[in-house]
Amino acid sequence: MKMKNNNKLEILFEDEHLIAVNKTADMLTIPDRYNAKIPNLQNILTTKYDEIFTIHRLDKGTSGVVLFAKDAETHKAMNALFQEQEIEKIYDAVTDGYFSEEPIEIDIPLMTDPNKKGRTIPSARGKASLTKAKLVKQYKHCALLKCMLVSGRPHQLRVHMSAIGTPLLVDSFYGKRTEFFVSEFKKRFKLKKRTEELPLISRQTMHASSLKFNHPVSGDEVLIEAPYPKDFRALINVLDNHDNDD
Numbered sequence: 001m002k003m004k005n006n007n008k009l010e011i012l013f014e015d016e017h018l019i020a021v022n023k024t025a026d027m028l029t030i031p032d033r034y035n036a037k038i039p040n041l042q043n044i045l046t047t048k049y050d051e052i053f054t055i056h057r058l059d060k061g062t063s064g065v066v067l068f069a070k071d072a073e074t075h076k077a078m079n080a081l082f083q084e085q086e087i088e089k090i091y092d093a094v095t096d097g098y099f100s101e102e103p104i105e106i107d108i109p110l111m112t113d114p115n116k117k118g119r120t121i122p123s124a125r126g127k128a129s130l131t132k133a134k135l136v137k138q139y140k141h142c143a144l145l146k147c148m149l150v151s152g153r154p155h156q157l158r159v160h161m162s163a164i165g166t167p168l169l170v171d172s173f174y175g176k177r178t179e180f181f182v183s184e185f186k187k188r189f190k191l192k193k194r195t196e197e198l199p200l201i202s203r204q205t206m207h208a209s210s211l212k213f214n215h216p217v218s219g220d221e222v223l224i225e226a227p228y229p230k231d232f233r234a235l236i237n238v239l240d241n242h243d244n245d246d
Helices: 041-046 072-083 156-163 230-242
Strands: 010-014 018-023 063-069 088-096 104-107 110-112 120-122 130-138 142-149 206-214 221-225
Touching: 010 221, 018 041, 041 063, 063 072, 063 221, 072 206, 088 156, 088 230, 104 156, 110 156, 120 156, 130 156, 142 156, 142 230
Parallel strands: 063 206
Antiparallel strands: 010 018, 018 063, 088 142, 088 206, 104 130, 110 120, 130 142, 206 221
């Protein structure tokens, strides 16, 4: 059951051991290294609970499911599930260009770029990294994908998509665009006089749509799903309605 807490967070799942939040794309998962006052999920949740343990994180510009533990034992058990790749992590992504009609596996090792802070690069010296991707819908200029991250390296999906020539439709670090405008694909697009077109989406076009795992305490299968936020939903609607125009 979804509900809103006092900090306007969308809670996707909660029991006495775990809590999952649908992160917005403008929110940090953990405190900023240089300014801890910037709003972040860890701090917001800590004000409500005695203790909160961060299990994994999403980039600031990525929306979707983020899972936290309420106690140290659950945190340790969930970390083990992540490390042993026993958690199914599904992302929806909109990528540039044409994508394979058949499901593919992207098995490209990744490492931190020694020459650029915060960047991840493909490298034979990197850690094994596997992404499984399948086409959901091919548009005229881009594609909607369903991706499973088997491993969980920093920026893995973004780097893997870029490495095979189909970067995210919007990705300021690894792609071609910093934002997407309706006028790029919508024919006969017109603005009112003395108005400026605003971007439909201005963050990386990926959404952490679900996590599936066996609960570390009860052993029950848990499936946590996060609905699309407004900007991602609007992007899909525009593509459905206009990117197959002749």
